[in-house]
Amino acid sequence: MNLPKPLRALASAWGMIWLSLLTVSFSVITIVLAWCGVSEHHIQWSPRTWAKLLLWGVGCPARIRGLENLEPEATYVFASNHTSALDILALLSRLPANFRWIAKKELFEIPLFGPAMLRAGYIPIDRSDRRAAMESLNRAAERITGGASVVIFPEGTRSPDGRLLPFKSGGLALAIRSQRPVVPVTILGANRALQPKSLLLNPGPIQIVLGEPIPTAGLKMNQRDELAQEVRERVLQKLADQPPLAG
Numbered sequence: 001m002n003l004p005k006p007l008r009a010l011a012s013a014w015g016m017i018w019l020s021l022l023t024v025s026f027s028v029i030t031i032v033l034a035w036c037g038v039s040e041h042h043i044q045w046s047p048r049t050w051a052k053l054l055l056w057g058v059g060c061p062a063r064i065r066g067l068e069n070l071e072p073e074a075t076y077v078f079a080s081n082h083t084s085a086l087d088i089l090a091l092l093s094r095l096p097a098n099f100r101w102i103a104k105k106e107l108f109e110i111p112l113f114g115p116a117m118l119r120a121g122y123i124p125i126d127r128s129d130r131r132a133a134m135e136s137l138n139r140a141a142e143r144i145t146g147g148a149s150v151v152i153f154p155e156g157t158r159s160p161d162g163r164l165l166p167f168k169s170g171g172l173a174l175a176i177r178s179q180r181p182v183v184p185v186t187i188l189g190a191n192r193a194l195q196p197k198s199l200l201l202n203p204g205p206i207q208i209v210l211g212e213p214i215p216t217a218g219l220k221m222n223q224r225d226e227l228a229q230e231v232r233e234r235v236l237q238k239l240a241d242q243p244p245l246a247g
Helices: 005-035 045-057 086-094 105-109 113-119 130-145 170-178 221-241
Strands: 062-065 077-080 099-104 123-125 149-152 182-188 206-210
Touching: 005 045, 005 113, 045 086, 062 086, 077 086, 077 170, 077 221, 086 182, 086 206, 099 105, 099 130, 105 113, 105 123, 123 130, 130 149, 130 170, 149 170, 170 221, 182 221
Parallel strands: 062 206, 077 149, 077 182, 099 123, 099 149
Antiparallel strands: 182 206
C-alpha cells in the first residue's frame, strides 16, 4: 500500500512521537534493570518489547519464515541485508535467538539510548579504526562463547534503493573465529516502508526470511571472502524468489 504524501507525513509525525515515547521509556527501564543486577540475557525483554510496540504503533508488522532452520539453544551469526532503519526493529521483534548487535559507535553516543544499548550487551564498532573494529569483533566472539548469537549487516551500510550491495568480509571473520554457522537473513518490505535518509513513513508489512545455516567448522580466515560471497548469493536468491508483499 502506498499512501498519499500528506498521509505519509501524518504517519511519520506520529511515528516520531511514538518513537520518542517508547525509546525514553524503555531506555530507562533497561538501565534500571542493569543497575538492579539483571543479566544481559534477561534484559533482552526490554529492547524486544520496545521493537514490537514500535512496529505495531506505526503499522509495520513484521513476520518471520524459516524458523525451522534454527536449532533450539544453538548460537549463530545472523547475516542480513540492510535497506532501512526498520530492519533492526523487525529482527529485534521476531528473531527467537538470544542475540547481540554489532552497531556503529555513533548510536552509543545518543543520550539514554546509547547507555541502554551498552547495558543490553550490544557492541559498538568504529569502522574508521581497524584496530578498534577488531577489538569489537573479539568482544562479539566472547558473546558467542557465552551463549549469545550475533547479528551483522555485511553490506556495512543501508542500501539506498533496496538492491543488495557487496558484502564485506570483516563481519564474517567473526563466524570463522567462533566456528559458528552463518544464517543468511533476507528482509523484505522495510525499504518500501521507510527508505534510507527519508523520514516519510509508508506503513506496510515487513517479512524476514531465514535461510539454512552455512557451516563454518574448519574454515580458515583466508576463506572469509568466499564465505561472504556465499552468504550474499543466498540472500540474493531469496530476494529474487520472494513474491511481492501484500498490504
